Amino acid sequence: MNVVRIAPSILSADFARLGDEIAMLEEGGADWVHVDVMDGRFVPNITYGAKVIETVRRVSELPMDVHLMVVEPEKYFDDFVDAGASGLTVHAEVSPHLQRQLTRIRELGAAAGVALNPSTPLTAIENVLQDIDLLLVMTVNPGFGGQQFIPHSLEKIGRARRMLDAAGSRAVLEVDGGISRETIAQCWRAGADTFVAGNAVFSADDPRSEIGALRAQCAERA
């Protein structure tokens, strides 16, 4: 298993030049574009919705990984898939009917993801392992870019890896928050394969080459 996917988050992009920023990500070899949707209720911040998804889709064919940090995420599934989302990730904390939501996302033809906040145990998803295409282990409390990686996330990533393997799941194991040249390799060694990076890419001196630099940190699994 040698896949390493880098999924830059446009949360840290310059929105006055969004088309150029996406082109830069493509030139840099980004695997996915990560789109953070926030509603000011599940998280204390507000971002964007279908219009931005549509805009990204207009300028790029890269898979679009849409992270829904919103309450009642099901209200947006149809619109976001129509707008061009490739995958939708809902938070377990706001989804009492998680299995139904994940099934609905798949019915719409998108990849079904579930995200866990740092304080949410893995047991929250142990009954939906067959229903997910992606597990997102948050490595910061969601809401803002540029936060510090929470070091004890590593142990959780390791347990998540073992949980997916034991269930025979081929789900992507993604991490999000504080991913940098310093933290990415540890997450990779712990078993993650997909890395969201906002600040690390967009604040780099050379954002285009930073994508490859991040990937290069994962060259060997210890």
Ligand code: DX5
């Ligand atoms: C955090 C978002 C992240 C964020 C990551 O709430 O879900 O995707 O953009 O940003 P960095 O990489 O700057 O921590």
Ligand code: ZN
């Ligand atoms: Zn995110």
